[in-house]
Amino acid sequence: MLDRFDWTAIAVSLDTQGWAVLPGLLSPAECAGTAALYDAEAGFRSRVVMARHGFGRGEYRYFAYPLPGIVARLRTGLYPPLAALANLWNHRMGIEQRFPPAHGDFLAHCHAAGQLRPTPLLLRYGPGDYNCLHQDLYGAHVFPLQLAVLLSAPGEGFTGGEFVLTEQRPRMQSRASVVPLSQGDAVVFAVHQRPVRGSRGDYRVNMRHGVSEVRSGRRHVLGVIFHDSV
Ligand SMILES: O=C(O)CCC(=O)C(=O)O
Numbered sequence: 683m684l685d686r687f688d689w690t691a692i693a694v695s696l697d698t699q700g701w702a703v704l705p706g707l708l709s710p711a712e713c714a715g716t717a718a719l720y721d722a723e724a725g726f727r728s729r730v731v732m733a734r735h736g737f738g739r740g741e742y743r744y745f746a747y748p749l750p751g752i753v754a755r756l757r758t759g760l761y762p763p764l765a766a767l768a769n770l771w772n773h774r775m776g777i778e779q780r781f782p783p784a785h786g787d788f789l790a791h792c793h794a795a796g797q798l799r800p801t802p803l804l805l806r807y808g809p810g811d812y813n814c815l816h817q818d819l820y821g822a823h824v825f826p827l828q829l830a831v832l833l834s835a836p837g838e839g840f841t842g843g844e845f846v847l848t849e850q851r852p853r854m855q856s857r858a859s860v861v862p863l864s865q866g867d868a869v870v871f872a873v874h875q876r877p878v879r880g881s882r883g884d885y886r887v888n889m890r891h892g893v894s895e896v897r898s899g900r901r902h903v904l905g906v907i908f909h910d911s912v
């Protein structure tokens with residue numbers, strides 16, 4: 683399911699832009715089935731109403747362990763190629779930490795440090811909802827890449843609600859990107875920082891992500907974060 687993607691091209695896109703799209707990661711049926719979980723009683727550990735925290739407008743729910751099969755498979759299966767890139771990034775940024783090749787081993791480090799709670803989440807937006815620019819840091823252990831899968835169909839299921847990334851460069855003005863996504867596409871992006879090649883070697887830029895206002899309809903997204911939370 684995941685070996686059909688061109689991981690070399692994905693790494694190049696992440697290196698040059700700070701994000702990459704995995705087209706059609708989930709089928710329309712998988713998108714609908716996953717979005718429908720939002721209304722299930724069980725299977726989640728908490729629900730967050732964004733306006734209550736100043737995070738924006740709309741809401742999300744964090745899955746509980748055990749994760750639904752599709753979420754667990756994506757998290758475990760996408761980790762190894764992303765860990766290889768994360769290790770190159772940490773080397774370039776002068777950060778000592780290296781990531782083990784299997785997700786279970788990385789999670790064991792999170793759990794030993796008291797980061798025990800699962801972070802994959804489902805988000806739901808309606809008209810007027812949006813997600814302020816943020817970084818999903820949940821403790822000292824951070825895996826530097828994450829994924830968001832658009833479960834709804836732009837133009838049909840909703841309008842507005844674009845996925846936005848900003849890149850804050852040292853002593854320079856910030857740059858914004860809008861990531862074009864169709865239903866079932868995933869965007870892989872930097873959680874916190876990424877290395878950028880400059881004329882005098884690599885420097886670090888600070889990344890944030892968010893969602894512009896949804897104008898109509900309903901927008902569901904599956905978020906896959908690889909570190910667990912305190
Ligand atoms: O709704 C989105 O596209 C962004 C979701 C998000 O912030 C995340 O998955 O971390």
Ligand SMILES: [Fe+2]
Pocket residue numbers: 816817818891905
């Ligand atoms: Fe996020």
